[in-house]
Amino acid sequence: MPLGWDEPVDLERDPAPVPDPAEVEVPDALRASISAAMQRYPERRSAVLPALAAAQKVHGWCSPEAIHQVAAVMQVTPAYLSSVATFYDMLRTEPLGERYVYVCTSVACHLLNARAVYEAIAEEARDQELEGVEVRNFECLGACDMAPMASIDGRYVGPLSEDDAHELVAALKEGREVLPGRGLPDEGFELPWAQHGPQSPIPTHEGPQSPIPEGEAP
């Protein structure tokens, strides 16, 4: 269960104050990246999402320590930052791994067997004892043309089948590129149906014709 909604609150304890920047040690690169983000917006609070994402890159998740560091640089309360971190799916509130595999299981992928693909990948990850990688099903990733698909640290691969699960997990485990040539930004990447020949004839309507509203026919 993620931290946040379901955590009992200690009502006796005072809320954590805004940390004193002088007392909190923050890695230099992280501090620089948060400060730069704050300068890009008219209001520094707008930098919360980029700042948490940067801290997550350093710590692997939005740990209490990571939140404390961001709070010190941004001068906001840790509670405010955890409220934001628990809302967004890409911000981890548990140490699940520094890399991720999001397998899309929303409608378009669902129609093309995504659930089985996800379960196969999750099972392979258990069998091969994959560590440091968050494997989860995810809501629509916006790549329904390559369904069923998954995002591996932001690189979209697809279309996938259950047979790809073993190689996908093995490549992640060995630090190799996952399914080379089958990722969205890959050189020469093409969907399998891109080279289909002439288009098939359009079947005409069988059964009663529905009327096209008058004046709107093209």
Next chain:
Amino acid sequence: MSELKNLTANYDEPNLHTMEVYERLGGYRSARKAVLDMPQEEVLSQLEASGLRGRGGAGFSMAKKAGFMPEGTMEKYLCCNADESEPGAFKDRVLMQRNPHQLIEGCIIGAIAAGATRAFIFIRGEYETQAKILDAAVIEAYEKGYLGVGIFGSQTVLELVVHRGQGAYICGEESALLDGLEGNRGNPRLKPPFPANQGLYQGPTLINNVETLCNAPAIIEHGPEWFAAMGVDKSTGTKMVSVSGNVQRPGNFEVELGIPVREIIYGLAGGPPEGRDLKCFFPGGSSAPVLTKEHLDLPFTYEAMAEAGSMLGTASIIVVDDSQPIVPLALNLAGFYRHESCGKCVPCREGTVWTVRMLERIDEGDATPMDLEIMAEVQTNIIGNCLCVLGDSMAMPIGSMIKHFRQEFEEHIEAARAARDREHIPAFSAGELAAAVEAGPA
């Protein structure tokens, strides 16, 4: 009729995403013209005359929306909604990946129309590849002096920031997007006040979809008449259509509005796989009520889809073939909205959870046909009762599925009950039964 390439005209050009190639093909001419030679009113009136409607789902006139921005010297903002998260939609991904400068040029023209001096592109965090491409393009535009202070050598100021979301469907809703941009949880706001009056940092804000803004440069270049000549009636111009699901060639196609739906599904996308037939389709992303075979010959326009009881929405057609049972589809759909409900309004937060539970009961054999009535009633209690339309976006397609496929739902209920009963009630053979009766109560 087939594809009509306008937004995607130069997509075969290698390295289109670089400033050099984009400018060689006439890029940034429109933005230069809008900044240097056109007063704000003229930009607005050209957009108005083109009839360009918002491509993000609601289909509201872009010029009218920009016209709502108040006059005065306060800081105004332009936000480009690139948080494309609607299941079935993947057009903005391609537009940004292939031609990022087109969007930046659109943002410049949009900012002129809105009188904005700061622009933001709110891109979903999952689009890491596209965000990097946009980042690089923005840097190029700053170096050229097309963004920043005194753009194109004028007095105009325009700062542009690419802001990454972190995975929340609700941030595609315009007021939740503003909250995400301000560094908060993405919760929709009460409207009115509308963002045009009180949006980002409480200032007037114009929010437009990626595709809407991408259309602006060509309208300024070729004139509004050219744009309005495409399409039909009040659905002018071309539209990116994303086709996915059970079709042979899923992908993005740019078509003239008004093309028959059949041409898109069967002609461009190849129709359902060999040997299967179309069962239903979502014409505008997963939020749009499903339509069936009888609607295939309707023209693909905002009006015709609305008249058929659905909507054009993001123009993302998800095709479902006859091998797909309806209950797991409904369950998947409801599960998506349950996950993505931000939890602010009770009807949506509770309604999505209850719908999922009732669908699970149907699937597990614990439901009766009466549950369909209750489920339909839950949907009517969600619609129109929340700050945003996320709840409606589940309620409408689920309601339409019950309407079109009630018989299948009922059969599923019966079959699941029978299966459950077989599991839980041990079957006796006739002989065993007779023996049990003979023995009397134990």
